[in-house]
Amino acid sequence: DTAVSQTPKYLVTQMGNDKSIKCEQNLGHDTMYWYKQDSKKFLKIMFSYNNKELIINETVPNRFSPKSPDKAHLNLHINSLELGDSAVYFCASSQHPGPTPNSPLHFGNGTRLTVT
């Protein structure tokens, strides 16, 4: 009954590889997000989608490409992985774009990506 689920939980790969992280939410929310948490625990917004449409694309290298096949899923594909991509990536969702008290932001448990 997990609300926001991400797979895999851990991902270890070599520089130059391409990898994907999958996210699914069963809350019936319209909006999904990807956040990156670096080694200092800083949480930074990367992307958000509302009903399969991209609404936020922060200054993220174009090696990162989000894909939303439907409003319950938001996957993150990363090409040509670099050492600096090592981080924990969190998927999140809210009912509408921009969390509110009636529609707070719900996070998944993260995917720890390690690039060697």
Next chain:
Amino acid sequence: GENVEQHPSTLSVQEGDSAVIKCTYSDSASNYFPWYKQELGKGPQLIIDIRSNVGEKKDQRIAVTLNKTAKHFSLHITETQPEDSAVYFCAALNQAGTALIFGKGTTLSVSS
């Protein structure tokens, strides 16, 4: 865009003491301020939030206060317990109101 500053970065207290974490924000139009708790190996979880038309909100041992004029808000935890040990994040909406911008987090350690 919105900028959220959070202090302190680490906080150690004895069980039973109170803990206070403070945040400031830059966009005077911001109207929603949640606090999240992140335990080891898990995603952040909402613990309390406040709208800009409210000055204070309480939920058992936790409370949040907001000073709109000064653009700062604080989290207060009373009677701390070891299970309160975690990283706490404050947040505010970005300028477009479409995503949360987070502070840099406070690692709270409660020793028994």
